[in-house]
Amino acid sequence: MLDKLLVAAGIAVALWGVSCLLMVVFARRLPDGLLRQVAEFLPSCVTTARALRKHPEVPRSAKVAMLVAIVWVISPIDLLPEFLPVIGPLDDVVAVVLLLRFAARRVPRDVLLDAWPTDPRLLEKLLGSPRTP
Structure with missing residues (x-):
C-alpha cells in the first residue's frame, strides 16, 4: 500500500514538474x-x-x-x-x-x-x- 502511495506521489510530482517546464517553454515562445x-x-x-x-x-x-x-x-x-x-x-x-x-x-x-x-x-x-x- 505504501509503495503504491509513493509511486502515485512520485508521478504527481513528475507531472507537476513537466507542466511547469512546459509553461516556461510556452511562455518564452509568446510574441x-x-x-x-x-x-x-x-x-x-x-x-x-x-x-x-x-x-x-x-x-x-x-x-x-x-x-x-x-x-x-x-x-x-x-x-x-x-x-x-x-x-x-x-x-x-x-x-x-x-x-x-x-x-x-x-x-x-x-x-x-x-x-x-x-x-x-x-x-x-x-x-x-x-x-x-
Missing part, C-alpha cells in the same frame, strides 16, 4: 506584448524581491510589504476560496499587486529598475508616473 509581460511578471517579481532584500536603499516598510505578499500567497486562509472558478485566486492577485505597488513606490525608481530582470514597461504601468519630492 512580445502584454501577454508575454504578464507571463514574465511573477518570476520577475521573485527575482527583484531577492535582489532588493538586502539592498541598503530599500526601506524596511517595503521589505515588510514584500514579506506580507509572500505570506498572503502561501497562506491557506483566503477571502475567496481557491476552488471558485476565475474569482478564487482573485483576492491573492489583488492583494499581491497592491502590496508590491506599495513596496515598489518606496524603493528609489533607479534601484527598482536595475533589479527588474525583464522589460520594465509592465512594472512602470503598475507603478504609475514617478513622484516628485
Whole structure:
C-alpha cells in the first residue's frame, strides 16, 4: 500500500514538474506584448524581491510589504476560496499587486529598475508616473 502511495506521489510530482517546464517553454515562445509581460511578471517579481532584500536603499516598510505578499500567497486562509472558478485566486492577485505597488513606490525608481530582470514597461504601468519630492 505504501509503495503504491509513493509511486502515485512520485508521478504527481513528475507531472507537476513537466507542466511547469512546459509553461516556461510556452511562455518564452509568446510574441512580445502584454501577454508575454504578464507571463514574465511573477518570476520577475521573485527575482527583484531577492535582489532588493538586502539592498541598503530599500526601506524596511517595503521589505515588510514584500514579506506580507509572500505570506498572503502561501497562506491557506483566503477571502475567496481557491476552488471558485476565475474569482478564487482573485483576492491573492489583488492583494499581491497592491502590496508590491506599495513596496515598489518606496524603493528609489533607479534601484527598482536595475533589479527588474525583464522589460520594465509592465512594472512602470503598475507603478504609475514617478513622484516628485
